[in-house]
Amino acid sequence: DAGITQSPRHKVTETGTPVTLRCHQTENHRYMYWYRQDPGHGLRLIHYSYGVKDTDKGEVSDGYSVSRSKTEDFLLTLESATSSQTSVYFCAISDSRTLYNEQFFGPGTRLTVL
């Protein structure tokens, strides 16, 4: 199994509060991704990173920001959480040696915004 951890695994917060989710990998993979999973939508890409300090937006990036200061960590921040951001968040990584390789996923973080 790919070494990917996410923290916290569960979080309940209130509307308007900032929230940061952390993804940590031990595989030294170049690419890291944040997805959200919602019923009826599958997984949708929020942001991704192709190297330290190199990030780009995905399909549903509004309301989210990311940072990657080290290869192993990719942080997802909700500056002011809203109820529409209640979701399960997955981090994924992929190997840069072959560009279009499969992505391996972390265990997920269940976020509830009240």
Next chain:
Amino acid sequence: AQKVTQAQTEISVVEKEDVTLDCVYETRDTTYYLFWYKQPPSGELVFLIRRNSFDEQNEISGRYSWNFQKSTSSFNFTITASQVVDSAVYFCALSEARGGNQFYFGTGTSLTVIP
């Protein structure tokens, strides 16, 4: 427009039956990759297979097989002699050569195998 369509939202089969999960994709790229992932009730996402656009050979792995047809833009997944452990949500995904390895997922098919 949805790049990956999984029209079957939920499927139920009786154990030992064969079942096929459909995946239709849309892309203008000539180079692309297709994937299947399994999400069991425990919630993790498990990689099953990758197929590139230049390789139309069907693949078989135990009870699992995949049928890739570029002519119909489909990448279907068949489970033979289904088992209760196959109960999960299955996702098909597309990655385009010009897309920076971004994945586009279908909405998933929930498979229930009844003992």
